Amino acid sequence: MSSAPPPAHPRPGGGRTGRPRDPAADRAILHATRTALVELGWGKLTMSDVAARAGVAKTTLYRRWAGKSELVVDAVAALFDEHLELPDRGSLQADIEGVVLRFAALLERPEAKTALMAVVAESTRDDALRDRIRSAIVDRQKSLVLLGRERAQARGELPREDDPEVAARTADLIFDVIAGAVVHRTLVSAESVDTEWARGFAGMLVGGLASVRSFP
Amino acid sequence: MSSAPPPAHPRPGGGRTGRPRDPAADRAILHATRTALVELGWGKLTMSDVAARAGVAKTTLYRRWAGKSELVVDAVAALFDEHLELPDRGSLQADIEGVVLRFAALLERPEAKTALMAVVAESTRDDALRDRIRSAIVDRQKSLVLLGRERAQARGELPREDDPEVAARTADLIFDVIAGAVVHRTLVSAESVDTEWARGFAGMLVGGLASVRSFP
DNA sequence: CTCTTACGCTACGAGCCGTAGCGTAACTGG
DNA sequence: CCAGTTACGCTACGGCTCGTAGCGTAAGAG
Numbered sequence: 001m002s003s004a005p006p007p008a009h010p011r012p013g014g015g016r017t018g019r020p021r022d023p024a025a026d027r028a029i030l031h032a033t034r035t036a037l038v039e040l041g042w043g044k045l046t047m048s049d050v051a052a053r054a055g056v057a058k059t060t061l062y063r064r065w066a067g068k069s070e071l072v073v074d075a076v077a078a079l080f081d082e083h084l085e086l087p088d089r090g091s092l093q094a095d096i097e098g099v100v101l102r103f104a105a106l107l108e109r110p111e112a113k114t115a116l117m118a119v120v121a122e123s124t125r126d127d128a129l130r131d132r133i134r135s136a137i138v139d140r141q142k143s144l145v146l147l148g149r150e151r152a153q154a155r156g157e158l159p160r161e162d163d164p165e166v167a168a169r170t171a172d173l174i175f176d177v178i179a180g181a182v183v184h185r186t187l188v189s190a191e192s193v194d195t196e197w198a199r200g201f202a203g204m205l206v207g208g209l210a211s212v213r214s215f216p
Numbered sequence: 217m218s219s220a221p222p223p224a225h226p227r228p229g230g231g232r233t234g235r236p237r238d239p240a241a242d243r244a245i246l247h248a249t250r251t252a253l254v255e256l257g258w259g260k261l262t263m264s265d266v267a268a269r270a271g272v273a274k275t276t277l278y279r280r281w282a283g284k285s286e287l288v289v290d291a292v293a294a295l296f297d298e299h300l301e302l303p304d305r306g307s308l309q310a311d312i313e314g315v316v317l318r319f320a321a322l323l324e325r326p327e328a329k330t331a332l333m334a335v336v337a338e339s340t341r342d343d344a345l346r347d348r349i350r351s352a353i354v355d356r357q358k359s360l361v362l363l364g365r366e367r368a369q370a371r372g373e374l375p376r377e378d379d380p381e382v383a384a385r386t387a388d389l390i391f392d393v394i395a396g397a398v399v400h401r402t403l404v405s406a407e408s409v410d411t412e413w414a415r416g417f418a419g420m421l422v423g424g425l426a427s428v429r430s431f432p
Numbered sequence: 433c434t435c436t437t438a439c440g441c442t443a444c445g446a447g448c449c450g451t452a453g454c455g456t457a458a459c460t461g462g
Numbered sequence: 463c464c465a466g467t468t469a470c471g472c473t474a475c476g477g478c479t480c481g482t483a484g485c486g487t488a489a490g491a492g
Contacts, residue, residue: 060470233490
């Protein structure tokens with residue numbers, strides 16, 4: 001929950017003795033990581049380079065993060081913390097359009113573009129990394145879906161669900177559809193998500209939700 | 217179009233003189249690449265290792281492919297050629313369910329799982345690689361969407377489009393929604409695409425298409 | 433038989449990885 | 463003020479991969 005990046009190797013003893021870690025170093029390292037991602041991309045980013053950019057010894061990097069993947073996850077997670085929210089635009093359709101455009105704007109950033117898919121790819125063989133991505137990035141996105149549904153229910157645009165399990169499954173489905181479509185459009189099809197696309201997508205999704213409601 | 221992997225450095229002169237390349241080596245290399253992907257994953261796969269597995273000198277690898285990314289794209293593209301098709305199940309909804317399940321089965325394979333996202337990530341900074349992915353993988357998937365629409369139009373489930381530009385935009389949208397949702401569900405949410413999910417997704421998509429049709 | 437290209441092999445400089453060892457700095461509790 | 467504990471910077475290291483060069487040989491075309 002704290003937006004401060006959690007150290008990979010948390011403080012051993014519960015006691016808080018000894019020299020404390022320099023918080024400025026964390027900030028410098030994460031900033032240097034994003035800069036390096038922009039300039040070099042995931043593939044050519046190296047721990048040595050990040051350390052040099054941050055004005056920090058390489059050993060300090062390894063004391064806080066287990067490796068490149070963990071470091072990059074924390075670096076891009078900070079972007080999501082800053083730029084991802086759900087503005088209330090008055091209708092479900094407009095809310096979806098809004099969040100789609102914001103998410104797309106995030107993915108257009110070269111840091112996020114090159115890093116997100118790479119760490120996800122890495123996470124297919126690393127459960128700890130998958131958990132880190134989930135808690136640092138994915139869960140925060142998913143909460144926007146839940147918030148959007150709640151607003152739509154308050155407006156009467158969507159029915160209140162009775163079965164919590166069905167509700168959860170539906171929310172997961174919507175989340176995968178929204179996030180998946182935006183990511184695929186941006187990174188695989190490599191075309192921009194403009195207002196026109198967002199409107200068409202949101203219209204289709206709202207229509208689909210309405211039809212599912214009428215055919216249970 | 218030819219399912220044979222195109223060499224990265226095509227034959228220089230139009231003339232076909234000199235010793236011809238060994239086609240068996242291509243097959244051995246691509247097979248070794250898939251095996252290495254299964255055992256090591258993208259991150260730990262090395263050109264040296266692939267060469268050793270294929271019983272081929274490392275230099276031969278570099279004579280045919282510019283690097284790891286290009287090699288892996290060709291290796292997984294072969295999987296798509298073999299296992300991706302659109303069975304005619306009699307209705308638009310059933311067709312979508314079918315292609316979703318097939319695509320998901322492909323993504324469950326460890327070779328594809330670890331490789332696809334990685335090469336897409338790499339392609340964000342490499343236009344040539346992006347084109348290679350597009351022609352070897354993405355365009356073939358997209359053609360299934362066009363085929364599915366044609367069948368649905370023949371059945372009368374979807375209207376024939378007048379404006380070809382609108383038709384193309386809609387097809388692109390559908391493609392990003394389908395492929396994106398399946399990829400996101402499988403790789404990011406890391407949950408399996410079973411028949412139940414496929415039914416729910418296809419139902420929502422068909423409903424959305426219907427609603428778009430009625431509100432132009 | 434010559435020309436051309438592919439192949440295997442060896443060797444190489446370069447770069448990064450991740451860790452160990454050391455001396456020093458900062459903060460805590462007695 | 464002083465020991466105990468932890469963080470930091472620095473240096474150095476073995477191990478690995480990269481991508482290329484150079485050589486001798488193999489397999490086709492004319």
